[in-house]
Every structure is written in structure tokens, then in C-alpha cells.
Amino acid sequence: MSAGLSPYTIPLTAPSPIFDYRPYRETDAAIGWNASYTESTAWPIVPVNSSLPYIDALPKGVAYRRTHLNGAAVSLSFEGTGFYMCFTASGASYSVTVDGRAIDSSSSNSAAGSPCEKSGAETIFQADDLTLGTHEAVLTLSSAPLDDFRFYGGGFTVAVNTKGQRQYHYR
Secondary structure, three states: OOOOEEEEEEEEEOOOOOEEEEOOOOOOOOOOOEEEEOOOOOOOEOOOOOOOOEOOOOOOOOEEEEEOOOOOEEEEEEEEOEEEEEEEOOOOOEEEEEOOEEEOHHHEEEOOOOOOHHHOOOEEEEEOOOOOEEEEEEEEEOOOOOOOEEEEEEEEEEEEEOOOOOOOOOO
């Protein structure tokens, strides 16, 4: 990191609009990513022969996205020096690319003791020491999971100037 810059990690929950879910966000888990919560059933429920959701109660717990779709992906575009993603694979195979280059999946570790621990995720994928700049990280399922593949969110590390002078912009 450049002189005068300090790392600062910005955590993101799964519903953050910074995450791009492919092929579809907020849909049935069989064809894309479904919004779910750790202490609630899948929400909202859309009854058969209806286009309007039936909301019987507000969701409870930690928000996450789930899928059963082989080839489903979630990406994070950011400017910084590192990132992490929190998930539970449920037996699915997956790959991670950064800026189009495959990253060794051995960078995945248990979520215990990590920023992912309290989310309910079992795994953290983390890449640090990237060159300061714009990056895109993509997590892609390469096999269908036995159960839900659950994505809980993640975060990225930016470089902040801690030694500069304050600048005021008056309008």
C-alpha cells in the first residue's frame, strides 16, 4: 500500500446492490438467486396463479441469497486491494476469478474467526494484496449443490488517506 494510505475494510450484506447476481436476482432458487433469511422460510412467497407476493410475516435473521443452479454467479466490482466472500457451498463445486484470472480455491477457509462467522456462513474466500485499483471478483457454481448454495455477503478493502489535510468544499 502506498505511503500515507491505510487499509479499511467495508463489509457488505448479501442484499447489497453492489453484488451482481447472475443470471437472475430475487427469483426462484432453481433458476437464479432467491432472497432468504436464517430464521425465516423463503420470502416473499408467491402463491400459485398469482403475480403478487403473499407476505405472512416480516423476515427474521440474517439475509442471504440461495441458489440450486449450476452456473449461477455472484460478482463484486470494487476499487481497492482485497476482498472476501462469505458462503456455504453445501457440496457444490465453485470457482473464483479476479479480473478474469482463476484464483486457487485453496484460498477458501472455515468462516470461524473471520468476518463471516456471525453471518452463518461456513466458508470465507479471501484475496488480499491485490494491486490498488479497480477489480472484479466473480464466484461461479460449477456444479449443482446437494442443498442450497448460500451466499451471505462479503466485503472489500480500500485505501484511505489518514495523513492528509482536511479539505472543505463550500457551496
